[in-house]
Amino acid sequence: MASIALPLPDPEIVGRRESIVRDLVVLCGADAVISDEDGRRAFETDALTAYRRMPLAIVLPSTTEGVSAVLKYAKANGIKVMPRGAGTSLAGGAVPLEDSIVVGISKMNRVLEIDFHNRFARVEAGITNLAISAAVGAEDFFYAPDPSSQIACTLAGNIAMNSGGAHCLKYGVTTNNVLGVRMVTIDGEVVDIGGAHLDSEGYDLLALIVGSEGQFGIVTEATVRILRAAEGARPMMIGFESSAKAGICVARIIASGIIPVAIEFMDKPAIEVCEAFAKAGYPMNVEALLIIEVEGSEQEIADRLAYIASIAHELNPQALVVSGSPEQSAKIWKGRKSAFGAIGRISDYYCMDGTIPLAHLPHVLEQISAICAKYGLRVANIFHAGDGNLHPLVMYDANAPGEADKAEKAGAEILKLCVSVGGCLTGEHGVGLEKRDLMRVQFSEEDIAVQLRIKAVFDPDWLLNFGKVFPLDDVQAAIDKAQRARTEAPPSEAAA
């Protein structure tokens, strides 16, 4: 793997490393700066470990003012900045550059305000996703987006990547659950956007900031919507002899007017690995397994599961099991949520994240098998079926020469396939480094130009998370064009 080119470092900046470290210590204090080699190594990559670069230094401010001081300094000195939450990005979104400073917000993890009456929580953005729900759980409230990495990932990272999760079929993704942010721009300016109220004044800047992959600023605080949890929830498992039948079952459930909280799909290889890991009691004789969860009172849950079962029965399922206890429910979800880790125990893998229209599921799964077979690789498929978000886990042996490259090539073919059936390159992991060079598969030159102009509004010098999201050529062309415009236009006009 590692065929994607990272930008070459600026030797002049790298040569100033020691003085930059000294400056950061002055700005934030010695205990906030990591500059030794071992310390820096912990920040040289994220969960896309094939790509790694040693950053100049890491700074972990404890306050918004600290972040502001560092960004102001970076801007004044033309130093690139890699914003970092917990570094759980599967797309290389947090892989630093050798001429960049990593600015991490993990020390800023306090709950600032919980307001059940107005249904929001205001938190520092370095808090983990799960800690928000934990902070409001005693009152039976929760924060809805639930990425698989929720025990570790930060809200700041969720906001940067617009993270989803298994339960967003009903509750939406990050962008649907964030009401406001405090963001530090690359100029060091602190901007408050949104708040406790439900909609924005003026343009919907929140919509642009959520999912901007750390390229618009560093979010240090956020106001998120908290929701009252349902009275109860219970999953059922339905196994089919083919993924086609499972796909039809999902379509019929949704068309019937029931929207479960989650509809998860696993193919046979995924079932086997997850069962070995979690002992969840997954049926082993099926080709495709659906985990469907509904919410409500005991009676409502029973009614809804019975209704879903009646739809499934028309398709002759090979297995249909309703969870009999909270313990069993927990195991069923543990198996699904630890799928990536479970597969990681038996093989290196490359986790893809395309989204497809549900109707294309059987065709896409067939093609994925064919693509992987062509490269001599195995694949397991996890699918947020309700919203079409597909995670093929392409397995390879990192020690076998050339196999990682094959996995990367197979992955790119799979994502092109997702786009070709009307889907997209990434449903919830983000573009990051991994899918940067595939952007032109989905977007035209104009589509990209529109996005690059928005980036320039926030960060015209491209200091924040450079080298990600867009093909480097497109970025360079945009920078050159802006520079030409700046030199050609008289200053007063440029300011207007």
Next chain:
Amino acid sequence: MSDIMRPATEWELKSMMTALSERSIPVEILGAGSKRGVGRPVVAPVVLTTGAMRGISLYEPAELVMSARAGTPLSQVEVELASRGQMLPFEPIDLGPMLGTGAGQQTIGAVFAANLSGSRRISAGAARDYLLGVRGVNGHAEIFKSGGRVMKNVTGYDVARGLAGSWGTLAVLSEVTFKVLPLPDDVLTLVYPDLTDDLAVEMMSLALTEPYEVSGTVHLAPALVSRLTHKTLSKEKRSVTAIRLENFTRSISYRKQRLRNALRAYGEPIELDLESSLAFWGDMRALSFFPPNGTHVWRISTAPSMAASLVASVRRHMKVEAYYDWSGGLIWLETPASADAGSADIRRAVATHGGHATLIRADETVRRTVEVFQPLGPAVDRITRGLKQAFDPMNILNPGRMYASL
């Protein structure tokens, strides 16, 4: 008299926009024009309407997704959805009756361009939350797309959602793709009469802390109640506070009992059945209790717990009638005709309570003199102007509609 352009296709739209941008000719962008009276008056020699770009281009009920050309009437979209037992979950309001442009006129593109969400916002989300993708033409006369037709998509920046609520000042939408949901099987409304604003907000917020998926919480002043088209409630001489449940019939009867129990301190509710509920919430969607009568109407967004106090502080300066939606998080305020529409007092009240205010209904002369949209702080203003410049460098799209010189 303005020239009127009516592109029928995206390519026609692009060629018209090319001609306009090359000569920096300002253009007023309209769908059906039902909300033309919202915002600062646009001065432009050309009007461009999306009304000839119409038709549903994709509908997959089993995938909960629809695409429609921007000029498709909302009514057509809703009829098509209803035929398959589905709906727009965000329940877009209709400003037409209030603005005197008639009910049921607006286009689907304009619903998203104005980010119009109704009472179900509290449980289902806003219009922008359902917007999956757009196609359009910007001030550079470039055709561009963002997002797509799938539910989960984080490929590139979320430009589509960023255009929601930009009132045609950044781009002309040619097509929108959005998520839809099943219609509820049954609807029931609990109506609590005669609560004060304070108590009503308290009760509405309490209802949302219960696990029964309340999908509407509104409170109307007595004067507004008497203007309802709803046959029985319009005879109430008191304020009404309404709580909506939408679900399967069996769930509703269970949840209703639990909810009544939780809210028993607030009195005995009147129950509205399915038909009566639909009539009542239809009134809320059409805001039909604000008939064109010469008064001004403000829309104020704030934290629910601030709502009653905010209204009371405005009331010290003028006679107002308040309609609270979103448990108080959204206030519609009718204020007497005056030269500044009460702007100074309302903006001061909003500043002390938090949130923002938009003057939705006022004469052109008033809208020319007072800020219609919430004035922006310096940092947000700078970003806003940067975005305008990025999308529309010649400042030709609805110039000045949201903010002066923008």
